[in-house]
Amino acid sequence: MLKIYHSPQTRGFRVIWVCEELSVPYEIVPVNFAAEYRSTPEWRALNPVGKVPVMADGDMVMFESCAMLQYVLDRYGNGRLQPARDDPGYAHYLQWSWFAEATFARPLGEIVNHRREFDPELDAVVAEMKGRATACVAALDAAVSGRPYLLGEALSAVDLSICYTMRGYRRMVSETLPAAVRAYFDRVTALPSYAAAEKADAETAERLKG
Ligand SMILES: N[C@@H](CCC(=O)N[C@@H](CS)C(=O)NCC(=O)O)C(=O)O
Missing domain, CATH: 3.40.30.10 (Glutaredoxin)
Incomplete structure (x- = not known):
């Protein structure tokens, strides 16, 4: 197991x-x-x-x-939970899979690391990282606008991975999300x-x- x-x-x-x-x-x-x-x-x-x-x-x-x-x-x-390799959605499956950790989670992780090492924290550093994370949320908002999941009609593992990172964003940066991404987050986290x-x-x- x-x-x-x-x-x-x-x-x-x-x-x-x-x-x-x-x-x-x-x-x-x-x-x-x-x-x-x-x-x-x-x-x-x-x-x-x-x-x-x-x-x-x-x-x-x-x-x-x-x-x-x-x-x-x-x-x-x-x-x-993933498209086949010859599916047109496969490239975007890869893109969002990497984005979830390498691009979106990164500035959030940097905030955590920074706060662990610097007391008091440097506001400009935290603001810069929050800005980077918020740019990721804006990209996601555009990507899920008019579609239920990142790849379209089908739920995939990238939705779970991205929404895990989004939890950290809501905790560390802002509970408020743009409309499309908010509906998307609610939809994915409503899964049993x-x-x-x-x-x-x-x-x-x-x-x-x-
Ligand atoms: N890219 C790694 C990141 C792992 C990571 O940063 N984990 C955090 C907890 S979510 C951690 O162990 N942080 C402690 C540290 O960096 O000292 C992964 O996705 O597994």
């Missing part, structure tokens, strides 16, 4: 959500997010840069959340798999407390 090494409220949520949507069985291994634990040789053996999440499938161990999504889709998805992933996330938090 897939093992997802996960700390609550972090990117492992993406993998849990996709497993829930595909009904792929998985087990969560709760991970203490404290920097001290993430710098131990034990954790670095699983994630050499000391971040979360990690996913294992038998002897295969990997880090990078969006790569995990692709692995789960390719290995267990039976063609669900989202509630199931939230439940799994909350249970992970409980297990770490106990």
Whole structure:
């Protein structure tokens, strides 16, 4: 069974959500997010840069959340939640898959990193990062205008990945979203798999407390 090494409220949520949507069985291994634990040789053996999440499938161990999504889709998805390679939507599937982490999540991650290192925070740095994230939301707003999902009529894994990042945007930058992206976010997070992933996330938090 897939093992997802996960700390609550972090990117492992993406993998849990996709497993829930595909009904792929998985087990969560709760991970203490404290920097001290993430710098131990034990954790670095699983994630050499000391971040979360990690996913294992038998002897295969990997880090990078969006790569995990692709692995789960390719290995267990039976063609669900992604267009076929010869589908005209495949190029945009790739584009938004990378965008979710490399472009949209990046400025949000920089805000978190900056706040961890600088007290008081430098307002100009945070404002710059918020501006970059907001430009991503504007791009998404245009992309989902007049269509239910990023690729058109069909839900795909990019919607889950992008909406995970959007949660961080709403928490860190603004709860208010432009109209089309707001409707899109509400639509995707109304999936039963989202509630199931939230439940799994909350249970992970409980297990770490106990
Ligand atoms: N690109 C990586 C980013 C991983 C990442 O930054 N994870 C955060 C939690 S969501 C983390 O571990 N942050 C701790 C740190 O950077 O020190 C991925 O998608 O897996």
